[in-house]
Amino acid sequence: MTKTDAILKTRNLTKQFDGVRAVDDLSISIAKGKVTSVIGPNGSGKTTLTNVLSGLASIDGGSVVLHSVALKKIRPFDMPSYGMTRTFQEVRLFEQMPVLDNVLVVLTERSVFGALFERHGAFHEKQAEEALKKVGLWEKRNEPASTLSYGQRKLLEIARVLALSAGRQTDIILLDEPFAGLFPKMVKTVSSIVKALRDEGRTVVLIEHNMDLIRELSDHVIVMDSGKFLAEGRAAEVLERRDVIEAYLGE
Amino acid sequence: MEILSQLILNGVIAGALYALMALGFNLIYGVTRFFNLAHGVLAAIGGYAFFTLSKTLGLNIYLGAAIGVAVAGLAGYGFDRLVYSTLRKRKASNLVLLVASLGVFTTAQAALSILFTSNFQTLSSGEAGGSALSLFGGVVTRTQLVIIFSSIASMLGLAALLKGTMFGKAVRAISDDEEVARMVGINTGRVTGYVFFIGSAIAGFAGILAGFDTGIQPTMGMGLLLKGVIASIIGGVGNIYGGVLGAFLLGLVENFGIWKIPGEWKDAVSFVLLIVFLIFRPQGIMKR
16 A cells, blocks of 8 residues: 555554553554444444544654644544544433434535524535435434434434545544444345445445454455554455454454 | 512513523533623623714714613624633633633623713603603512513524524524534534624623613623523523523512512522522523
């Protein structure tokens, strides 16, 4: 991979919790326009890595560079503007708001006075509609998010990142276990969304456990173990490696 | 019959004023999740700003009221930037913020006493409250009519702002989950600042109206704050519509409560209502 291909890079990244290094001296790159899966046994630091990369958790050591900007310099609410959007492993929606508003709100005008007086324009509504139609929730647009089923909640969160990164080709879309707990039919919906993103040349970082899905969807796989880098490469090669298998079996 | 309509009128007038206090209080609570005790002093700041502009400097009363409302809003915004947002950045708990707001309240109230003395001042010129009108067999002053109508107008205006604008959606998103709101690109600090401005401006407006009705003094904030807080708890803390409902209920109960007993018991009646709610329906009329 050449330097210009990397959209996000970590160098010797470290994150500690109570003396435990959840992410330990990790140096990885995320390639532009590819689906990169980050895998590893439970407790290998994937979620912590996600939180650090998305600006939710602070960096303890090392550095992260996003689009050649140091992540430390980006304020959390500016992360989407700098091209980083994410979903959460435990879905986090705006429960009291209708489905449509959950998507519309991320399209909020961010200028000083614009925010106060602007009504959501036709343009925003169109974007929200597109995102909701992609995940099949357009019919439920007026229902409160709290009434959705578990799978629908996951889909709504995905619609939110789709709207947030709509028309922004260079954004990184970070999906934290988007398939966990889904029925087969919904797994299909989500995997076709990921495939569509891949075909559009979008950059996706996928945190996932299901090996079949990883094989099917990823261009590149990075394996973590105990917060450290273990291996990377094409899914077919990496998943056959003895040290990777051992890391999983040793779980 | 006349007593009955007078009691209802008095209840509605009191309720309208409490509703304005509850409106700002709940708006701010919904976003920040702490009991902003300094909310009361903003009513006094609004009242004194108006007093200075219109009574001392002789400015047109509508202009004076508009600037007074803005001064209260800016003061509230300033308190947030200076004190609360600084504390929030240091991950202070809501208890710390509550204590800090008590500090802001006391300091600002003391500053008002130093600047304006603690004497009682009236805002209305001529007879108190303007000329009286007869309405449904009860008596109501022009000021009191203004209180009722402007209170309702403020509520509708705020509801429209929250429902119809992107800003309103951002406010609701932050009330729901501030961390996620930030992750999806909402500048939560800035939105919170606006919320402080709007909520405090409404409190300032309440202060000016109260000043027209009964007069102002630096300590007026505490009474208004307590009624606003009681109304909020009765209605459902953080729910602006619930707070308005609670305010009118409080105003009516308070005035009916003193039908057969002396008027000094008014506050006691409010607190009995509060206690009844805390015991039997602590989540308030409308849950968040």
